[in-house]
Amino acid sequence: MPQKSAYEIAVEQFDNTLPYLHLDPGVAEIMRAPKREMTVRFPVQMDDGTIRVFTGYRVQHSTAAGPAKGGIRFHPNVTLDEVKALAMWMTWKCAVVDLPFGGAKGGVVCNPKEMSLRETENLTRRFTTEISGIIGPMADVPAPDVNTNSQTMAWVMDTYAMHTGIQSSAIVTGKPIELGGSQGRTEATGRGVMISALAALQAKGIPIQGARVAVQGFGNVGAISAYLLQDQGAIVVAVSDSRGGIWNPNGLDVRDVLRYKAETGSVVGYPNTEAISNGDVLIVDCDVLVPAALEGAIHAGNAGQIKAQVIVEGANGPTTPEADEILNGNGRLLIPDILANAGGVTVSYFEWVQDLQSFFWSEAQVNARLQQYMSSAFDQVYAISQREQVSMRTAAYIKAISRVAKAIQLRGLYP
Numbered sequence: 001m002p003q004k005s006a007y008e009i010a011v012e013q014f015d016n017t018l019p020y021l022h023l024d025p026g027v028a029e030i031m032r033a034p035k036r037e038m039t040v041r042f043p044v045q046m047d048d049g050t051i052r053v054f055t056g057y058r059v060q061h062s063t064a065a066g067p068a069k070g071g072i073r074f075h076p077n078v079t080l081d082e083v084k085a086l087a088m089w090m091t092w093k094c095a096v097v098d099l100p101f102g103g104a105k106g107g108v109v110c111n112p113k114e115m116s117l118r119e120t121e122n123l124t125r126r127f128t129t130e131i132s133g134i135i136g137p138m139a140d141v142p143a144p145d146v147n148t149n150s151q152t153m154a155w156v157m158d159t160y161a162m163h164t165g166i167q168s169s170a171i172v173t174g175k176p177i178e179l180g181g182s183q184g185r186t187e188a189t190g191r192g193v194m195i196s197a198l199a200a201l202q203a204k205g206i207p208i209q210g211a212r213v214a215v216q217g218f219g220n221v222g223a224i225s226a227y228l229l230q231d232q233g234a235i236v237v238a239v240s241d242s243r244g245g246i247w248n249p250n251g252l253d254v255r256d257v258l259r260y261k262a263e264t265g266s267v268v269g270y271p272n273t274e275a276i277s278n279g280d281v282l283i284v285d286c287d288v289l290v291p292a293a294l295e296g297a298i299h300a301g302n303a304g305q306i307k308a309q310v311i312v313e314g315a316n317g318p319t320t321p322e323a324d325e326i327l328n329g330n331g332r333l334l335i336p337d338i339l340a341n342a343g344g345v346t347v348s349y350f351e352w353v354q355d356l357q358s359f360f361w362s363e364a365q366v367n368a369r370l371q372q373y374m375s376s377a378f379d380q381v382y383a384i385s386q387r388e389q390v391s392m393r394t395a396a397y398i399k400a401i402s403r404v405a406k407a408i409q410l411r412g413l414y415p
């Protein structure tokens with residue numbers, strides 16, 4: 001059977017939730033596809049003097065609950081299909097944690113690893129110009145994603161200011177602190193994963209002290225989740241990056257593994273560990289599994305071998321619908337991406353709020369408010385899952401879709 005595309009999966013997840021909601025079919029139809037899809041083709045002069053034409057996308061899935069919100073990725077494999085799926089997931093993610101945002105996503109088909117800094121800056125500025133008609137602090141607020149970072153956001157902000165004459169730091173989130181970025185943003189997604197994992201362990205009656213954790217992907221989300229869970233008393237027994245995995249049943253010193261990766265470029269080869277494959281990290285003996293690398297990492301072929309009782313999706317879309325069914329059937333508690341990794345967009349929301357007020361919070365304030373938002377969202381989703389006897393994924397979709405549907409109904413149709 002041909003593999004489903006990301007957008008096909010996103011629509012399938014939406015359709016699977018509808019039977020629980022009793023929505024007006026017209027309102028469901030509004031949410032079933034993006035509100036706006038923009039495709040742009042634009043030239044950039046490369047360092048060798050040649051002109052290259054790039055393709056980029058900005059998709060706004062919904063603005064019913066507020067300005068659209070979502071990252072911009074630079075990657076050779078970016079497609080409109082993928083951007084549409086990610087935009088839809090952003091709508092649900094914002095709704096599940098009660099942020100006053102809709103969902104969007106952007107991408108440019110390019111390989112920034114083969115481009116100079118100047119070429120990347122020019123590409124960013126021209127792409128921003130091309131989509132400037134639909135973005136804005138009260139319209140659509142981009143953020144970093146794969147291969148984009150705080151510097152990219154500084155360029156987007158500056159380009160927007162050059163066009164509009166408005167010095168608004170609230171046009172993007174994930175900015176450098178010096179330009180209105182928020183304290184705590186770097187750790188936010190990992191911190192949200194940690195908060196979700198703790199709540200899930202509590203629901204399962206497993207103490208965090210001594211709980212064994214495995215993490216696939218040792219980047220921003222994976223590495224930070226790993227050391228924050230270790231700080232809470234968990235034992236991290238396995239981690240991996242794109243080059244492979246390492247395992248030590250007695251536990252790893254996660255911050256030292258980070259230092260080793262910074263020095264050598266990979267976790268592989270870390271002393272006193274056994275080398276395992278990326279796939280093996282998912283099936284080692286552990287209590288908590290955090291897939292924090294790739295889409296589709298947990299599939300029908302490996303879901304049955306997963307030993308963890310609790311799975312917390314750090315990555316977006318790491319579990320296929322078939323694997324979801326297997327894990328549910330095996331009684332595993334899976335905390336879905338739209339809830340588990342919503343810490344990043346929640347602190348993006350805090351950044352936007354601080355920028356609009358030009359009044360900034362301490363890291364302790366940011367972390368305390370993040371804890372409040374994540375715990376409250378977890379509790380609400382967990383209560384729905386118990387009441388409806390459904391998985392946490394379906395419960396999260398029930399909460400998110402009904403919130404957006406309510407916003408659509410209250411606003412009514414124009415004209």
Ligand code: NAD
Nearest residue numbers: 189217218219220221241242278292293314315316341344
């Ligand atoms: P990152 O680039 O910092 O880290 C990705 C990690 O995955 C790296 O360690 C990389 O080596 C590893 N990796 C790549 N291919 C792999 C493979 N085949 N097997 C195992 N590991 C592999 O990216 P990130 O920001 O940590 O994002 C990871 C995931 O989390 C993505 O799905 C992203 O969309 C999602 N996410 C990120 C954020 C955020 O705030 N950064 C928020 C929400 C969701």
